[in-house]
Amino acid sequence: MQQIIDFILELDKLKGVTRKTRPLGLDRQENSAEHSWQIAMLAASLAPYAPRPVDINRVIGMLLVHDIGEIDTGDTIVYATEGWEERKAAELVAVTRIFSLLPDAQATQxxxxWQEFEDGNSDEARFAHAADRAMPVLLNLANNGQSWRENGISHDRVIARIAPPIKAGCPALWDYLEAELARAQALGYFDPI
Known part of the structure; x- marks a missing residue:
């Protein structure tokens, strides 16, 4: 029992990892714990739109663990293009440390x-990636492009980073977002670069 409690208390640190997007109606950045919860709910809600049947419990599990490494590494904006290999190596070290707080069977599970999400090869991982990539977009659309404008993110950069995983994991969601992103571009939500 103590190992589980130690693990859960370690996860509390995820609440202190700030991201670049603000929650709706709040004047602060969201944290990674909020993000993980929200994308798990997004995936559960989108399950009927998966291109192939998925084990939604597995998808939710991936989404709840995928950012745990950020406790040690911090968050990097999804539109960053450099240093991903080093970042992923550091996250692996972090999740290995954090999961080792648990009994072996749970740590392995x-x-x-986490690794399935990182590899992105299963239907469940692709669906999880779609939810993960979509949520910052949905918040930016609802916040008039707040994070995009503040961080100098162009429409083309958003499309290049999010279109492939969302198309692969949930084409119906991409159809919706593609139209919304075109509308957002017309409204000036992006850095003009």
Whole structure:
């Protein structure tokens, strides 16, 4: 029991990892714990739109563990283009440390989910990636492009980073977002670069 409690208390640190997007109606940045919860709910809600049937419990599990490494590494904006290999190596070290707080069987179970998400090869991982990539977009659309404008993110950069994983994981969601992103571009939500 103590190992589980130690693990859960370690996860509390995820609440202190700030991201670049603001929650709706709040004058602060969201944190990674909020993000993980929200994308798990997004995936559960979108399950009927998966291109192939998915084990939604597995998807939710991936989404709940995918950013745990940020406790040690911090968050990097999804539109960053450099240093991903180093970042992923650091996250692996972090999740290995954090999951090792658990009894071996649970540590292995969570590591398998984390690695499946990272590899992105299963239907569940592709669907999870679609939800992960979509949520910052949905918040930016609702916040008049707040994070995009503040961080100098262009429409083309958003499309290049999010279109492939969302198309692969949930084409119906991409159809919706593609139209919304075109509308947002017309409204000036992006850095003009």
């Amino acid at each position: 969570f590591m398998v989910l």
